[in-house]
Amino acid sequence: MKRSTFAILVFGLALQGCASTARGPVPAAVAQAPLPAKYGKLQVVGTHLCDSSGKAVQLRGMSTMGLQWNGEIVNEAAFAALAKDWKADVVRLAMYVGEGGYAAHPELKQLVWKGVDLAIKYGMYVMVDWHVLTPGNPNDPVYRGAQAFFDEASKKYAKVPNVLYEIMNEPNGQLSWAEDIKPYAEKIVATIRANDPDNVILIGSGTWSQDVDVAAADPVQGKNLMYTFHFYPGSHRQALRNKVQAAIDAGAGVFCSEWGTTDYTGSGQLYLAEAETWLAFLDRNQISWTNWSLCDKSESSAALISLAEAMKQGKTALVERDSLMEPQTIGREGYAIWGSDELSASGAFVRAKLRAKPTADGVPAK
Ligand code: IDC
Secondary structure (H helix, E strand, O other): OOHHHHHHHHHHHHHHHHHHHHHOOOOHHHHOOOOOOOOOOOEEEOOEEEOOOOOEOOOEEEEEOOHHHHHHHOOHHHHHHHHHOOOOOEEEEEEEOOOOOOOOOOOHHHHHHHHHHHHHHOOOEEEEEEEOOOOOOOOOHHHOOHHHHHHHHHHHHOOOOOEEEEOOOOOOOOOOHHHHHHHHHHHHHHHHHHHOOOOOEEEOOHHHHOOHHHHHHOOOOOOOEEEEEEEOOOOOOHHHHHHHHHHHHOOOOEEEEEEOOOOOOOOOOOOHHHHHHHHHHHHHOOOOEEEEEEOOOOOOOOOEOOHHHHHHOOOHHHHOOOOOOOOOEEOOOOOEEOOHHHEOHHHHHHHHHHHOOOOOOOOOOO
């Protein structure tokens, strides 16, 4: 086929797409061509995450729940709503390894690839999270697939600016940075860098990714590396902010790859005033973040209400659905969004934060 004929064909298909939009909802696949990554190729300059020109940027978005439990979140309508209605810059794909995750079900990686494709399509950055949690040692035999997994991922995405590799969620237990965690990080960083010289790599730290200061004092060599820390405002406050500040002062780039509005259990009451204090700190330092978690599980850190809760609140239309993970309310702009009756108190709080500009002016990168 001649190029011009092909172009006319594509144009014709696009027009058909527009025509059906006027009649009602169309599959997002027709309505949306891939968007470029918002800030182009990311890089770490000094302690800052920066765009391709070296200007500091702050990515903000949502983490999925464990893909082995709530993998249905990886659907096109959800990613479209997250990017367009929630205005998220980034989505984190939490692939647990233990706990019935990748080690038992390696086919879960297909869901990760699908999630990366959808994030790319909607112009979001995407974190591929090797969710080390139980057991806490990243060198435990359950995690033996790490090298092969990151080899495959970094071959696939070497030229895709949207991807960040998060190589361990939360090392925990009696571990030493120098002897346990850092050697694992060095091994996986080398694996990734053999294929992908540039995309950002996020490195967890000890005590459930709170010991960023310890990591910063003895950093992994290489470029475009950042250290992750996690907070839950019911449990972690100024003492953890001090550790994060110490890491920054030591010259490390830090990234908050998980925070929730609750205490560390992910359940119970919300701590929104403490969350505000944290978010102001993150904004001030232009620290990127993803919130735990975008799902309809029955726990208060979940951004969507559960079907059980919908039932309790007498929301009969919602109860008839299998889950709330695929948004179905057609919003004013003609695509599916989650209605306000589907958001939990946590989800409403975080969506409002994402839609608003950060509260403080960031610090310039250079
Ligand atoms: C929690 C989930 C919960 C699940 C549990 C499994 O919210 O539904 O039963 O994992 O262990 C973390 C972890 C993250 C936790 C979360 C809340 O990275 O996996 O999710 N949390 O406990 N660190 C601090 C808190």
